[in-house]
Amino acid sequence: MDRSEAYPITYSVLGLLAFWGPLSGYDLKRLFDHMLSPMWGAAHSQIYHELRRMKDLGWVEMEREEQESRPDRKVYSITQSGRDALTSWQAKPASVLQLRDELLLKVMFGSFASRDDLIENLKKGIADHEMRLLNYRQNSQYIPARGEHIQEGRRRNPYTSESQEDPFMGLIVRFAIEFEKTYLSWLYETLTFLEENETL
Amino acid sequence: MDRSEAYPITYSVLGLLAFWGPLSGYDLKRLFDHMLSPMWGAAHSQIYHELRRMKDLGWVEMEREEQESRPDRKVYSITQSGRDALTSWQAKPASVLQLRDELLLKVMFGSFASRDDLIENLKKGIADHEMRLLNYRQNSQYIPARGEHIQEGRRRNPYTSESQEDPFMGLIVRFAIEFEKTYLSWLYETLTFLEENETL
DNA sequence: TATATCATGTAATCGGTTACATGATTAA
DNA sequence: TTAATCATGTAACCGATTACATGATATA
Numbered sequence: 001m002d003r004s005e006a007y008p009i010t011y012s013v014l015g016l017l018a019f020w021g022p023l024s025g026y027d028l029k030r031l032f033d034h035m036l037s038p039m040w041g042a043a044h045s046q047i048y049h050e051l052r053r054m055k056d057l058g059w060v061e062m063e064r065e066e067q068e069s070r071p072d073r074k075v076y077s078i079t080q081s082g083r084d085a086l087t088s089w090q091a092k093p094a095s096v097l098q099l100r101d102e103l104l105l106k107v108m109f110g111s112f113a114s115r116d117d118l119i120e121n122l123k124k125g126i127a128d129h130e131m132r133l134l135n136y137r138q139n140s141q142y143i144p145a146r147g148e149h150i151q152e153g154r155r156r157n158p159y160t161s162e163s164q165e166d167p168f169m170g171l172i173v174r175f176a177i178e179f180e181k182t183y184l185s186w187l188y189e190t191l192t193f194l195e196e197n198e199t200l
Numbered sequence: 201m202d203r204s205e206a207y208p209i210t211y212s213v214l215g216l217l218a219f220w221g222p223l224s225g226y227d228l229k230r231l232f233d234h235m236l237s238p239m240w241g242a243a244h245s246q247i248y249h250e251l252r253r254m255k256d257l258g259w260v261e262m263e264r265e266e267q268e269s270r271p272d273r274k275v276y277s278i279t280q281s282g283r284d285a286l287t288s289w290q291a292k293p294a295s296v297l298q299l300r301d302e303l304l305l306k307v308m309f310g311s312f313a314s315r316d317d318l319i320e321n322l323k324k325g326i327a328d329h330e331m332r333l334l335n336y337r338q339n340s341q342y343i344p345a346r347g348e349h350i351q352e353g354r355r356r357n358p359y360t361s362e363s364q365e366d367p368f369m370g371l372i373v374r375f376a377i378e379f380e381k382t383y384l385s386w387l388y389e390t391l392t393f394l395e396e397n398e399t400l
Numbered sequence: 401t402a403t404a405t406c407a408t409g410t411a412a413t414c415g416g417t418t419a420c421a422t423g424a425t426t427a428a
Numbered sequence: 429t430t431a432a433t434c435a436t437g438t439a440a441c442c443g444a445t446t447a448c449a450t451g452a453t454a455t456a
Contacts, residue, residue, distance in 0.1 A: 039305070040298070090312060094302040098300075106290055108369065110290075110368040117291045120293075168307055171393070179299075179379075190371055197367075
């Protein structure tokens with residue numbers, strides 16, 4: 001009936017703008033890839049779409065930065081109305097998580113797989129998640145502090161006194177690391193189980 | 201270019217059909233809710249859609265069971281072609297997980313929330329995930345064994361000798377429990393952190 | 401009497417992915 | 429010279445959710 005005009009993807013773009021603002025669509029895509037992904041991935045087409053929608057809603061403003069020999073940078077910043085929208089989103093209950101992990105589906109229906117195929121998929125999963133864990137551990141030291149433009153070069157450690165104003169990024173990174181560790185230990189256990197049982 | 205005709209949701213319906221034999225769309229919806237959800241949720245409209253698509257592909261067959269005073273049951277069973285499709289899906293690499301959890305987003309952008317709103321959302325998350333953990337622990341004892349019709353009443357414990365043929369369901373339940381435990385302990389930690397710091 | 405369950409679908413809409421498209425600069 | 433990066437978009441398609449729709453039976 002009364003469809004709301006915004007969704008998690010909308011607020012994730014808006015939140016990035018509020019935190020690291022002003023940013024272009026291209027900057028936002030990089031932030032998604034380096035920080036929100038795989039928490040909440042987004043194709044660049046979707047980011048541009050949300051920016052256009054939020055501009056219509058009056059949540060963001062756009063300023064054109066002219067460049068020679070390259071398309072102009074359209075730099076977006078959050079408005080007061082956008083900040084209000086972020087805050088009232090925070091007052092609403094969050095939708096409940098669904099994992100939607102294809103690897104888990106494949107294990108669940110493992111009786112219809114060849115043993116080698118399953119093992120290969122588990123090994124790929126291990127490689128993927130080991131890589132993620134490493135990235136989280138390395139990148140957690142190079143999260144730009146609030147308001148600091150990501151292209152400026154200067155970077156702070158969110159765990160040191162310099163940016164104690166905002167502990168939330170650190171909390172998220174901690175979750176991501178714990179999640180990857182849990183997932184990985186299950187993957188290793190499952191792999192060992194399969195390798196030890198040749199009669200599957 | 202060469203779009204494949206099937207997706208994780210397709211194979212999750214197909215896998216359920218392969219495992220628990222002839223089922224109606226209604227049966228499948230219940231299985232999704234009790235077993236796959238929240239691993240891979242599905243609305244009933246989507247399940248009916250996938251059944252129609254797979255019938256066109258020749259992966260499933262439909263038999264009409266006439267009923268008095270109720271709409272006929274359309275009971276679907278997997279074909280050999282469907283079983284082949286399941287197996288060749290298992291040979292392909294799985295897509296990589298994205299969490300897409302709105303609660304994590306809200307914590308990430310917690311600096312734009314009132315402290316009370318964040319705490320309330322965390323508490324709701326704790327209630328949600330405690331409930332899930334409980335469900336996993338209880339339902340893990342009542343998973344119907346392979347080929348056993350869910351309406352027949354007889355139920356087996358997948359951890360006992362009776363259904364040792366298929367250990368995969370048990371592996372999935374174990375993952376789900378470990379995941380919920382990890383998530384919950386992070387939620388409790390985060391809540392404590394917020395409650396102890398009144399200057400946010 | 402009212403709600404829940406059984407049972408099956410259609411329609412609308414939007415989120416999200418993939419592909420298409422352009423064109424300059426810079427590094428391997 | 430080839431590929432990657434910077435930079436911005438459009439178009440098509442499909443997954444997924446929500447709402448609309450029907451109608452009987454059983455339970456509270």
